[in-house]
Amino acid sequence: MQKLDILYLTDLYYKAQGRNYYEEDLYITSQLKDHFNVLIGHPQQAIDHIDKADLIVFRNTGPVVYYQEYFDQFVNSVKVKNTPTFNSFDGKADMKGKQYLLDLYAQNYSVIPTVEKIEDLDRLPKSDQYIIKLKNGADSIGMQSVSKEEIANENLDGKIIQPYIDFEYELSFYFINNEFQYALYAPDKHKRWELMPYEPQSLELDFASKFIEWNNMKCGIQRVDACKLKDGSLLLVELEDLNPYLSIDLLSEDKKHFFIDNFVKALTALKA
Template structure:
């Protein structure tokens, strides 16, 4: 039986999400197939050699321990530690620069800039959203008028227009294979999620970003927003430790995902 070091922070507080409940649920199922050790992300460097593989799950934003996380990534690569997710993603694991890159490549993303001289690329919205390039969980996010935006220092930040979208929808992939989708019918309650039946067009949209990211293994969440013309624009590609919102799934779908997750870990 393989030994899994399951890295999580049971006490991380996130609006609308109970990380500990999700991880307790997952590890309760994994224990029948693996020897499970649970470690905190701030102490994981001391235990890299104790398991056959490391599962990096609900650890919260790494913005609060960036130097430690950087050392973790370096040692994992140096020691050839098997991690799930693999740490070769090109999206949120590296910050928000990819949104700028994808916009330049004409992918369907929310228009994004990091220089005031490019402000006209965002149209003429009444409100702008300013985000940290290395942010997560809405840390450092501000809603500003054009007059306010013109006065700020954009170093380490990016700007997007505030869009009047219909709802947000998330597509969940395991080892690049689509698993399920959830959406927030009330856009004011991002984490009040319900099951969503993805259309072929939806999956063409989400697949574009999964294929672009080309991560070797792991769980990726593609977040999009539905505009009033029914099109989708990318909000983010979460490729480090996406919250899975398993509690929003029906029991059969939840168990299907757990079985697929166990199978993926058995193949490590």
């Protein structure tokens, strides 16, 4: 059987605190090459190479806000050419900015309380400190922490407001399509990228799965980031549905093989 040709998009030179993008993608492509013909490409040089691929894998490409116009052209090009992509570009979460946090909070989902107008602060729990994020931001770009007194003087155009949440720790759930793969957590909330394996309870998996079901993507890898409160409940921090970092180096060999096997099956199914 002839191998499928994959255009695997990644920015091997992107620098992110606590994460080595290039190591993760070099490992993944080293595993995929046994099943596919893999061409590694830069996300800002992808359009000219679409015709060389049976399918495109969009991985650790950095925040697309840095090259939004090119990314929009790329998405349009793959749609016109009907080239399968993984992830599919039909997500409703971080792929489209932070509007989903406003929407989900308004619909009473278990998310960090979020508003975008100063006059809506009374919809948030009382707090002496607020977190302001760019509505179309990613990777903590433009994030600010301001006091209750300072927030009235902030320009909030294109931003969202959240109260400071005193949580126990952060944890992340990783999915391929709608299937749970593994979970990691940061025992020290001040060192959010020092992660360890985590065995979630069934109620925690139910929590994460609800957001995967809500997003209803055709295909892709998604990461549900949550924080655990002192009372044991969970709140959604973000749903990364475009190019989530996987921290795959922290997994046991068995978990790595499990993930890669399911990744191969999911990619193969796109052209079945």
